[in-house]
Amino acid sequence: MELQNWIDRGFELIMIYGPKILFALIIWIVGSWVIKMLLKGIQKTMERGNYDVSLKKFLVNLINWALKIILIVVVLGTVGIETTSFAAILAAAGLAIGLALQGSLANFAGGVLILIIKPFKIGDFIKAQGVEGTVKEISIFNTQLLTFGNQLAILPNGKLSNDNIINYTSEGIRKDAIIYGIGYDSDIKLTRDIILNLVNEQPEVIQDEGKQPMMVVVELADSSVNLSLRYWSKNEDFWGLHWKFLEEGKIRLEAAGVVIPYPQRDLHIIKED
Missing domain, CATH: 1.10.287.1260 (Helix Hairpins)
Known part of the structure; x- marks a missing residue:
């Protein structure tokens, strides 16, 4: 039952x-x-x-x-x-x-924003939060940069997404500005001709219309007349040209008798009777 x-x-x-x-x-x-x-x-x-x-x-x-x-x-x-x-x-x-997990959620939201907007990608050279380096990895919570000295910098995406970011490589080409200081008695035209001849000898320098190399006086300083060299180049050629123009420019200017001054002080000794 x-x-x-x-x-x-x-x-x-x-x-x-x-x-x-x-x-x-x-x-x-x-x-x-x-x-x-x-x-x-x-x-x-x-x-x-x-x-x-x-x-x-x-x-x-x-x-x-x-x-x-x-x-x-x-x-x-x-x-x-x-x-x-x-x-x-x-x-x-x-x-x-x-x-x-407020902080982690902020980093998560920042990571999603970065991956959607794409202000930079892996391999770009950027400056953010006071750090410069090549982007090694972009994850949901942080971004990893390899600095010039090959140190690994880890930046939280929450702050990174709200910070100013300078992407040096996104456009493919860069403009440089190198300052040459010459003495007040030196010839400005001669200096300009020497440096521009050096620049125009380099095939890596871009010569497109609107991007031709130029050199202008930018400051009449206390001990020198400062001229700025402006030129465009591809990202991969930028630093090689920059270092070459600094070194070779100094050599050629000195060979031509152009004085490159440095700050000096005159010391007057007064003898009391």
């Missing part, structure tokens, strides 16, 4: 929950398929938009988990489980995590 009661009770539960479980199973299968199709569409959209690989993976995983959590809540509600408290627990947990 007791066995029959258990059988009847089991049959009753099957009749009550069986359709709900079956319906929930159908929702799970269909929902999983829809999520899969949505993720494929999102991935194709990101590929067409040329999103960064790390950003693409992170966003796809984030959307995948968010959609699956929503699907789980819907399935639990279909079975008859109260989901209000479950949603409240998730909201409370999210708030607690957010408060505990």
Whole structure:
């Protein structure tokens, strides 16, 4: 008799929950398929938009988990489980995590912003937060730079995304300005001719219209007349030309008798009787 009661009770539960479980199973299968199709569409959209690989993976995983959590809540509600408290627990947990990880979330938001806007890319030489270096890696939370001395600088993306950034290599070419100080008795025209001849001998210097090399007087200083050499070059030729013009320019100016002064002081000794 007791066995029959258990059988009847089991049959009753099957009749009550069986359709709900079956319906929930159908929702799970269909929902999983829809999520899969949505993720494929999102991935194709990101590929067409040329999103960064790390950003693409992170966003796809984030959307995948968010959609699956929503699907789980819907399935639990279909079975008859109260989901209000479950949603409240998730909201409370999210708030607690957010408060505990404010700095990390700021870096995360900054990383997403950097990877979307792309103010720089791996291999660019930039200056930010007082640090200059070549971008080695861009992650969600920080950006790594290799400085000129080959030190690794790690910059948090939260501050980096809100700071001024100078990207020296994004345009492909750079303009230099080298100052030559000559004595007041030296010939300005001769100095200009010597330096511009040196510059024009270098095939790496860009000679396009509007970007021709020029040399102008920029300051009448205390002990020198300062002339500035302006020229354009490709990024990969920039430093080689810069160092060459400093060294070879000095050699040629001195050979031509142009005086390159340096600060001096006259000392007058007064003898008292």
